[in-house]
Amino acid sequence: MIKLHPTQAQLVEFAEGTLSPAMSLVVAAHCDMCQHCQEKLEVINTQLAESSLVYDVSEQELPGGYSEMLSRITSLPASHIDVPAQQHGIIELDGKTFKLPRALHRYVSKTGNWSHLVGKLWQAPVDLGDMGRANFIYMEKGGRVPEHTHKGNEITLVLDGEFSDGISHYDTGDFMIMTEDHVHAPESNASEGCLVFSIVDQPLHFTSGLARLLNPFSQLFF
Numbered sequence: 001m002i003k004l005h006p007t008q009a010q011l012v013e014f015a016e017g018t019l020s021p022a023m024s025l026v027v028a029a030h031c032d033m034c035q036h037c038q039e040k041l042e043v044i045n046t047q048l049a050e051s052s053l054v055y056d057v058s059e060q061e062l063p064g065g066y067s068e069m070l071s072r073i074t075s076l077p078a079s080h081i082d083v084p085a086q087q088h089g090i091i092e093l094d095g096k097t098f099k100l101p102r103a104l105h106r107y108v109s110k111t112g113n114w115s116h117l118v119g120k121l122w123q124a125p126v127d128l129g130d131m132g133r134a135n136f137i138y139m140e141k142g143g144r145v146p147e148h149t150h151k152g153n154e155i156t157l158v159l160d161g162e163f164s165d166g167i168s169h170y171d172t173g174d175f176m177i178m179t180e181d182h183v184h185a186p187e188s189n190a191s192e193g194c195l196v197f198s199i200v201d202q203p204l205h206f207t208s209g210l211a212r213l214l215n216p217f218s219q220l221f222f
């Protein structure tokens with residue numbers, strides 16, 4: 001069950017189109033998975049439409065009218081390139097298949113090969129173009145990332161399974177932002193493991209004094 005949602009302020013900024021593109025992508029993917037936030041967005045969009053009307057933004061000025069504008073805001077632009085193998089929004093790892101939320105479908109074709117990191121961790125980079133880079137990270141049961149903090153923000157969405165990190169327990173659909181104030185050590189004990197989608201703006205900063213020994217993790221954005 002989803003416990004962690006974007007804040008009301010983040011949903012409003014998402015609807016207004018003022019959230020950063022990377023954050024918008026993860027919020028959109030969360031909303032694909034979360035009925036609760038979809039309903040909140042509908043209310044926000046209605047309010048935004050009403051307040052815009054106060055400023056006399058007439059429907060005629062907007063190509064396609066209001067409903068189309070709102071749908072443009074609430075769903076990032078769809079890719080116009082058909083990629084047959086990936087058009088169903090499915091990624092595969094080691095015989096397992098994962099159905100992605102709609103907002104991430106177009107990035108299946110931008111996803112690089114999985115690398116098997118130390119332990120029971122897998123990572124596949126995702127090229128987001130101007131938005132930078134994201135990663136799909138899969139933790140097998142018992143997979144664990146050494147304790148670390150972040151220099152920037154780490155935005156994570158749980159796509160399948162669940163994990164814990166010493167701060168909380170996260171379930172499928174949960175949305176969270178880790179900052180430099182968080183120190184955590186993600187670990188999955190779910191029998192099916194856990195797949196997450198994660199974006200950070202700067203590399204991780206390991207809190208252990210043995211940072212050099214953790215170099216293999218410096219590319220692990222989680």
Ligand SMILES: [Zn+2]
Binds near residue numbers: 004036037
């Ligand atoms: Zn939600």
